[in-house]
Amino acid sequence: MTVAIAAIYRFGNIKRLTSSLAVLIAVTLITYFTSLPALATTNIAALGANDRALTEEQQQFEEDLKLTPDGSHYSGLEHVEQTTAEQMPVDNETIEQSIRDYAGDSVTIGVASGSVRLTGRVKDKDTAHDLVEQTKSIPGVREVTFNIGLDNKAS
Numbered sequence: 001m002t003v004a005i006a007a008i009y010r011f012g013n014i015k016r017l018t019s020s021l022a023v024l025i026a027v028t029l030i031t032y033f034t035s036l037p038a039l040a041t042t043n044i045a046a047l048g049a050n051d052r053a054l055t056e057e058q059q060q061f062e063e064d065l066k067l068t069p070d071g072s073h074y075s076g077l078e079h080v081e082q083t084t085a086e087q088m089p090v091d092n093e094t095i096e097q098s099i100r101d102y103a104g105d106s107v108t109i110g111v112a113s114g115s116v117r118l119t120g121r122v123k124d125k126d127t128a129h130d131l132v133e134q135t136k137s138i139p140g141v142r143e144v145t146f147n148i149g150l151d152n153k154a155s
Helices: 001-013 012-039 057-063 092-103 125-136
Strands: 072-077 107-112 114-123 143-150
Touching: 072 125, 092 107, 092 114, 092 125, 114 125, 125 143
Parallel strands: 114 143
Antiparallel strands: 072 143, 107 114
């Protein structure tokens, strides 16, 4: 209150004080609302967590999220740990052929720079899960994106 009285005395004009306060409030609001997206970002520590850091219940919940609500599709994105020095990464064609040997003709495979995309249909969720895990085990695969239809809906 004292600051306001001193400001009125200093400025001598209420109009000037009002416009100054309006500008100050506007700047404060703009600063606050432009910083909200930064405050709402994902927890950075969680981005580095791997499957070994999750409890079994969390892993099961994460696995359940890969199914569509009606249980007819298994989809998601899996990142793969770096290939170790003992494992020589293979080229895209070799990755594709390795997956083809396991998946058969019912799955369409796309490979680019170690990123694999799997689409198509398989028997059930377990087969789809095994296909993704098998793909992740190939040296040189960096990530696997999958959207696989299930002939037998998961419950």
